[in-house]
Amino acid sequence: MIRLRQVEKIYRTSSVETLALRDINMEVPAGAFLSIMGPSGSGKSTLLNIMGLIDAPSQGEVQLEGNNVEGMSEKEAARLRNKMIGFVFQSFHLIPDLNVIDNVELPLLYRTMTARERRHRAKEVLAKVGLSARIRHFPGQLSGGQCQRVAIARAIVGAPQIILADEPTGNLDSAMSEEIMSILLTLNKEEKVTIAVVTHNQSIADRTDRIIRLFDGCQVA
Amino acid sequence: MLKNYLKIAIRGLWRNKYFTCISLFGIISTLMVLAISVAVMNQQAAMGKAGSRLSRCLIVNRVEAYLQRGHIISTPSYYVLDRYVRNLKEPEAVAVYSESYEVVVYTEDQRIPQQIKFTDEVFWEIAELPFLEGVPFRKEAVDKAEMTAVISDRAKQVLFGSQPALGKYLETSQGSYRICGIIPRGEIRAMTLNADIYVPITTAPGKINNRELWGAEIALVQAFDKNQFGSIKREFQEHMDQLLTEHRESHDLETYDCFIGSMNESIANEINQPELVYLFGVVGMMIVFMLLPAVNLTTINISRILERAGEIGIRKTFGASSGVLMGQFIIENLFLTLIGGILALFGSWLVLYYVNDSGIVPWGYIHLDLNVFLYSLVITVFFGIFSGILPSYRMSRLHPAEALKGVNR
Numbered sequence: 001m002i003r004l005r006q007v008e009k010i011y012r013t014s015s016v017e018t019l020a021l022r023d024i025n026m027e028v029p030a031g032a033f034l035s036i037m038g039p040s041g042s043g044k045s046t047l048l049n050i051m052g053l054i055d056a057p058s059q060g061e062v063q064l065e066g067n068n069v070e071g072m073s074e075k076e077a078a079r080l081r082n083k084m085i086g087f088v089f090q091s092f093h094l095i096p097d098l099n100v101i102d103n104v105e106l107p108l109l110y111r112t113m114t115a116r117e118r119r120h121r122a123k124e125v126l127a128k129v130g131l132s133a134r135i136r137h138f139p140g141q142l143s144g145g146q147c148q149r150v151a152i153a154r155a156i157v158g159a160p161q162i163i164l165a166d167e168p169t170g171n172l173d174s175a176m177s178e179e180i181m182s183i184l185l186t187l188n189k190e191e192k193v194t195i196a197v198v199t200h201n202q203s204i205a206d207r208t209d210r211i212i213r214l215f216d217g218c219q220v221a
Numbered sequence: 222m223l224k225n226y227l228k229i230a231i232r233g234l235w236r237n238k239y240f241t242c243i244s245l246f247g248i249i250s251t252l253m254v255l256a257i258s259v260a261v262m263n264q265q266a267a268m269g270k271a272g273s274r275l276s277r278c279l280i281v282n283r284v285e286a287y288l289q290r291g292h293i294i295s296t297p298s299y300y301v302l303d304r305y306v307r308n309l310k311e312p313e314a315v316a317v318y319s320e321s322y323e324v325v326v327y328t329e330d331q332r333i334p335q336q337i338k339f340t341d342e343v344f345w346e347i348a349e350l351p352f353l354e355g356v357p358f359r360k361e362a363v364d365k366a367e368m369t370a371v372i373s374d375r376a377k378q379v380l381f382g383s384q385p386a387l388g389k390y391l392e393t394s395q396g397s398y399r400i401c402g403i404i405p406r407g408e409i410r411a412m413t414l415n416a417d418i419y420v421p422i423t424t425a426p427g428k429i430n431n432r433e434l435w436g437a438e439i440a441l442v443q444a445f446d447k448n449q450f451g452s453i454k455r456e457f458q459e460h461m462d463q464l465l466t467e468h469r470e471s472h473d474l475e476t477y478d479c480f481i482g483s484m485n486e487s488i489a490n491e492i493n494q495p496e497l498v499y500l501f502g503v504v505g506m507m508i509v510f511m512l513l514p515a516v517n518l519t520t521i522n523i524s525r526i527l528e529r530a531g532e533i534g535i536r537k538t539f540g541a542s543s544g545v546l547m548g549q550f551i552i553e554n555l556f557l558t559l560i561g562g563i564l565a566l567f568g569s570w571l572v573l574y575y576v577n578d579s580g581i582v583p584w585g586y587i588h589l590d591l592n593v594f595l596y597s598l599v600i601t602v603f604f605g606i607f608s609g610i611l612p613s614y615r616m617s618r619l620h621p622a623e624a625l626k627g628v629n630r
Contacts, residue, residue: 054538055622075542082540093535093625097232102225109225110540154539 001162001194002028002051007060009046009217020046022217024060030161033188034196035205038214044198045166047214051196052085052164053077065161082110086155090167092147094139100150101126101135107158125153129183145176152183156193163187165197169204181207223552229532230553240525241557247521248561249568252600256569259596260587274347275411277447278484279454281306281440282413287475296320297479298436299428305460306440311453316343316441319428321416326380327392335376337395338416339425345371347441348414354387355402358421362401366423370398373406376417391418395425407577411484413439434464434472441484450483457481525612533616534624543617550616554609555602 049055169177213221318340345357
């Protein structure tokens with residue numbers, strides 16, 4: 001489903017070059033649940049961003065469903081992200097000026113759908129993450145766990161084949177972390193969604209099918 | 222999608238009240254100045270508009286004479302205009318009227334100063350003023366020196382309030398006049414025609430019997446068309462030469478130059494009046510100063526939009542293209558500008574109401590009419606797009622991964 005070959009990422013400023021990823025080769029088959037581990041600054045989030053087409057490699061090849069994404073226009077990449085990938089972030093990344101249901105609807109705004117269809121679909125996924133009673137609340141009125149559930153609802157509202165989660169439990173206590181992990185595991189098991197999770201937590205990584213370890217931008221396992 | 226953008230815009234504006242106030246202030250003041258300027262320009266354009274009688278008029282309103290004992294600059298007298306201008310053969314019509322004077326009108330318990338003008342009956346034909354009530358005084362009334370008067374709607378309001386005025390008497394320091402007509406002050410197209418009260422010129426014997434060559438009267442000389450101006454001026458000059466010949470000895474004249482010029486130029490020159498110079502000066506300065514808020518607003522918009530880098534990152538991550546995001550931010554900006562536009566139009570209306578009511582513009586009302594509204598709307602839309610397009614473009618270039626780093630929650 002996702003294939004990376006000899007991927008390298010270098011961040012350049014006028015005076016400094018930082019090598020974030022070096023010679024990454026990996027394949028994520030459809031339906032897999034993958035975790036990416038490594039110390040801070042090892043390139044985990046960069047790798048996830050490249051897998052999710054929100055960042056481009058400096059060198060190497062990224063394939064999504066067999067299609068090379070190199071040379072893809074910004075508009076095509078946006079369309080592909082919208083259709084195939086859902087994102088979950090450590091700090092939720094909800095829009096504070098929109099209420100829960102409007103936040104969840106966001107990916108559907110960029111599809112051809114009626115407002116009624118969007119609303120219906122958003123309500124469905126909010127029910128799935130147990131937030132039907134909070135649809136009019138704003139992010140600032142919710143707990144961290146609830147915000148993350150909203151973020152998961154937003155990630156799955158467009159029925160993507162892949163979910164990329166960057167430390168989804170990093171800001172949550174253990175009970176809430178468990179809640180979020182169960183949702184992700186259910187999505188993987190029941191709906192065969194391919195999931196890649198960046199985490200520092202070994203116990204979370206242990207529950208995934210495969211662990212990729214990074215150190216100083218290199219894949220060590 | 223539009224609803225989503227508007228929700229974001231409304232909540233964003235509400236959340237950043239300080240920014241909203243500053244932005245709205247910038248937009249409102251800029252648009253108010255533009256709307257008022259357009260209204261003033263419209264008023265100027267409406268004066269002597271093509272096809273009106275005034276646009277094919279020449280005006281005789283200045284005399285410069287060198288005497289053996291001195292030098293006089295004045296307006297001509299009724300005698301000069303009656304004897305040497307009214308009998309011109311080339312023009313279609315000639316109206317003679319006085320400058321405006323202050324006259325006191327006595328009501329039951331007040332003495333109210335008003336501006337009075339003495340005119341002949343032709344004045345009404347050339348001025349083409351619509352009558353709200355009644356009719357102008359005719360030739361017969363002028364010939365018989367009937368004590369009859371036309372008043373402006375503003376004078377009616379001041380002197381009679383909401384009571385009917387037609388047929389009532391005006392007790393003035395010039396005598397008692399019966400009101401025969403009421404005109405809208407807002408339709409007066411030139412300062413030279415402006416007054417509160419108009420009475421037959423023959424009711425001022427001092428003017429009629431004055432045999433001096435200088436006084437306080439003016440003539441409007443209406444041509445059949447503008448191409449005739451040259452021949453009228455030549456005939457006029459012949460009459461002035463004749464006047465000089467006839468009065469050189471009796472008035473110790475060395476020269477007697479009576480100027481005739483086009484009414485349109487005269488109207489344009491009216492802006493040299495001190496009040497109007499002041500008004501236009503202020504408007505001009507405000508335009509210059511208001512350009513700064515326009516530029517500032519663009520800068521504020523850039524920083525405001527860049528502050529929303531997080532939202533941009535989220536939207537891009539979930540599938541928004543740069544074009545879609547540009548559209549969103551332009552719509553938000555247009556929304557803010559339209560709110561500012563509506564408030565500015567209301568503010569402009571209030572300012573013009575005050576300006577008109579204060580009488581600082583002596584030749585009538587400046588209207589904030591449909592034309593002005595449409596111009597303002599176009600300006601508003603242009604302003605909204607202009608101040609939103611650059612920040613939107615810069616924002617849309619942000620890379621999603623970079624933009625996401627600006628997100629908090």
